[in-house]
Amino acid sequence: MPGVPKQTTILLSGIPATRKSTFGRYLAHEHGVAHYDMECHPRGWPHPELKEKWDSDRAAFLAQLRQHHDRIALDWGFPVHCLPLVSELRGLGVRLIWFDGDVARARDAFQHRGNEKGPIENFDHQVAAIQNAGCPASLNCVIVPALSASGVFLDPRQIESLVFP
Numbered sequence: 001m002p003g004v005p006k007q008t009t010i011l012l013s014g015i016p017a018t019r020k021s022t023f024g025r026y027l028a029h030e031h032g033v034a035h036y037d038m039e040c041h042p043r044g045w046p047h048p049e050l051k052e053k054w055d056s057d058r059a060a061f062l063a064q065l066r067q068h069h070d071r072i073a074l075d076w077g078f079p080v081h082c083l084p085l086v087s088e089l090r091g092l093g094v095r096l097i098w099f100d101g102d103v104a105r106a107r108d109a110f111q112h113r114g115n116e117k118g119p120i121e122n123f124d125h126q127v128a129a130i131q132n133a134g135c136p137a138s139l140n141c142v143i144v145p146a147l148s149a150s151g152v153f154l155d156p157r158q159i160e161s162l163v164f165p
Contacts, residue, residue: 013099
């Protein structure tokens with residue numbers, strides 16, 4: 001599996017509607033990466049029985065994940081109040097990948113997909129919180145320019161080359 005090294009655990013986060021989940025599914029389909037959509041338990045978890053560990057002990061959760069998989073993508077557009085948890089994950093060897101993009105275009109994409117992730121106010125509140133927290137600059141992470149001002153999304157292969165140079 002060229003491109004995605006063994007013993008890789010990444011966290012896909014960022015602006016809502018910038019295709020984090022699409023990239024996670026791409027990695028799963030093209031490279032056999034275990035894709036955990038953290039917001040879609042149990043449907044989005046290859047091993048849903050690990051949810052209790054996630055809730056109680058991130059180190060034990062990651063240890064168990066790594067027993068099952070060599071390559072893992074955690075897909076979580078975390079709320080800003082969870083930054084300490086994200087720092088904990090980073091301390092446990094998880095690489096943070098931030099999907100950035102034009103906020104107005106992302107808002108349009110969020111609205112276009114309907115109520116799947118809730119009302120448009122959810123988007124507005126999350127983006128305001130992200131901006132107030134100084135993210136992604138404060139995170140020291142790989143930043144993927146996933147959505148341009150003209151509304152064009154990066155192709156998953158282009159994202160892959162940024163994430164796994």
